[in-house]
Amino acid sequence: MNTKTFIKKYTMVIALGVVFILFAVLTQGRLLYPQNLSNLLLQNAYVLVMACGMLLCILTGGNIDLSVGSTVCLVGAIAAQLLANTGLHPVFVILICLLLSIVIGIWQGFWIGNVHIPPFICTLAGMFLFRGLGRAILGSKTVSIANKTFLNIFASYINVPGLDDQVKWSAFIVGIVISALLIANTFRARAQKAKKGYKQSAAASEFAKIAVIDALILFYTWKLAHYKGIPVMALWVVAVCLIYAFITSKTAFGRYFYAVGGNEKATKLSGINTEKVYFMAYTSMSLLAGLSGLLMAARIGSVNGDTGNSFEMDAIGSCFIGGASAYGGSGTVPGIIVGAILLGVINQGMSIIGLDNNWQYVVKGAVLLVAVIFDVVSNKKTGKAG
């Protein structure tokens, strides 16, 4: 791989590195404090989770879901009210909320997939509908959540008694184990390919990539170990990202999303049910929005009528910054994770510096625009954009 293709392939990773170092310098190292790094993940948990779902929608042809912020509010409101006013076990509450999210998703997926209502309009309607319902359920009040079990499921830290008394060694141990597994897995995959006589990619670049990823994992878990350890929320986020990365890159089901976005007519003529693809994209999106609602409710400890406001924009922005094509058909989960973290670093960096909230919007907008311009211009060369 020459320098040019390397830069093209890893543009956003390089951009993330540059921005991170920039803010580390500008904040005189405060960005690197364990507490700030831990918060970076927690504050962006909902973005990461929803960006995974949004990716599927965007893959189908640059379609977005505007209603997710409102779904966060509605699901959060129902969880808060159920916990406050009924004696239901928190696990039941969570299941009810997730089921309800799926129902919301089926509602949207049906109109978009089967009745062919333009997604933009259908989800705009959803945005008003669910926000209104959420506020009605809250009775225009802020409802706080006191249930310890519920909070623990989403917002506590992993703490092994005896081991994690001073420094939370469990976090670092997890980091070491994951790093080792990644290396082992690379060896195993290469051995398998060699056995079957398939083509191998260059060993040097493959191991270099793993080395960088391992170094980052070790660095991050080291920092977590010196704060409160691994947040439970991180487990939820990692699980969602892994599942969606697996679906999009490894399964036939995931491949269909790319196919529909690449050429819907050809996909249909290949015997793939495109209506179902749209349906599933929006159903999964709402499920993840519901999960985000629970994560937010637990992290803040309360839900009000403005919970989840403009979250859809963060999720959409992360996808486009992370390299999802505005025309659909391309984009990866690792890409949007980078996009979401990039947005998160910019947000947090500016907050630490003490920059006015208004300017954060300006910077976010500029970054999004640049990323999409980049996508459109590079697509023009391959001939996809008119």
Add this chain to the structure above:
Amino acid sequence: MADLILEMKNITKEFPGVKALDQVNLKVERGEIHALVGENGAGKSTLMNVLSGTYPFGSYTGDIVYNGEVCQFKTLRDSEERGIVIIHQELALIPELSIGENMFLGNERKGRFGIDWDRTYHEAEEHMRQVGLKEESTTLIKDIGTGKQQLVEIAKALSKQVKLLILDEPTSSLNEEDAKMLLDLLLHFKQEGMTSIIISHKLNEISYVADKITVIRDGSTIETIDNADRNINEDRIIQGMVGRELSDRYPKREHHVSDTVGMAVKNWSVHHPLYPEKKVVDNVSFNVHRGEIVGFSGLQGAGRTELAMSIFGRSYGTDISGELTIDGKSRTLKTVRDAIEAGLAYVTEDRKGNGLILTESIAKNITMSKLDKVCSKGVIDTDKENAVAEEYKEKLRTKTPSVQQNVGNLSGGNQQKVLLSKWMFADPEVLILDEPTRGIDVGAKYEIYCIMNDLVAQGKSVIMISSEMPELLGMCDRIYVMNEGRMVAEMPAAEATQEKIMAAILQSDKQ
């Protein structure tokens, strides 16, 4: 010396890999109606696009002399300013706008503030009267029929002070009455001194209106025939249109047609998806044996693609009726998935629009129609997928550095091979190939023919839809001829000639 309004000299136009026009010459006298005839893809429309500036100056070689001056049109607007107006087969009208708005689109009548609507509608109606349209100019385009829409296009041309009017297949979508009216209108304008160039397949129409007829074949002018006495020799034109040498452009093969019928279709009718009262395919029956290549000949719009797609899991049309048997079993295929499972494959004529995902890799395109073959429990084995893609790359000799290459980066011929690979991977028993060699070079064509021969040698049935008659004659065992949705002839390829096929089509037109 004749008074020439237009002379095109030695026009050569190349597309990547294909020479569409090769040293074409065309002379048009002032005040005449000049017809251009030729097979699909002969280069008629390309020539007119060169003339109108759609293909700008510099993208072709040769000279356009118009009114005694060498012209270098860079855009459509340049040529329109000089009075050259082209009306395409696909009308360029916006259905939701009124006749008047359409007529002055891009050429608005401006008042002191914005558009002067009174003047727009007044002038529009003046031009409409000239073409015999009695509608209000505020009527929406979608509310008038195709015939009248065609007249609106002509009125629009008049509003641009047209001196030379070019009509590309103007009557292809009109019924006989409307077509006659349009042709008479052209004769009327001729008396007023307007020059027209008309592209058409319909020889009876041409002999009715044209003063001169230029025959184009394979991107070259063959001859210009004088039709002043309105008594042309149709055979001579047909000969000129199709008369190519049949050399060894087709691979030899053993004919081993089996007695078993692979697929049979009986009394098949299909209606237009948007205008359900219109029959696109009308009571068609045909069959294809195992080990047989059956050709479908006909002009564009004969309903062959529509027939094929409606069989292929109802992917075209509404209100489809008829019987379908595959391998002796009666089948109802409601979805494309059903059709693929039943052993059917349809290789589209529009490989970029309907066939391939240009932004995806060769490997991903190939496995798309039967992804479960490289999956276990829904998880794709990418290594297996790549191995399969490599196998087809070798088998079909697709020229590409890697199967990870995006299909969009390949040449037309190699894209076609990927498309064929995709459908061969689906393991069909019956393959319908729709214009499998369109827009690809001679070498790639030969390779595609070889692949077809391999397929029938394996006992599969192949249906080949093609507008190139020599190719059908060279490759098929049997040829069906379709025209306007109906099956008009069936002949063994050994007895078929291009003249016979053309004659069958023309004959059915007259009925």
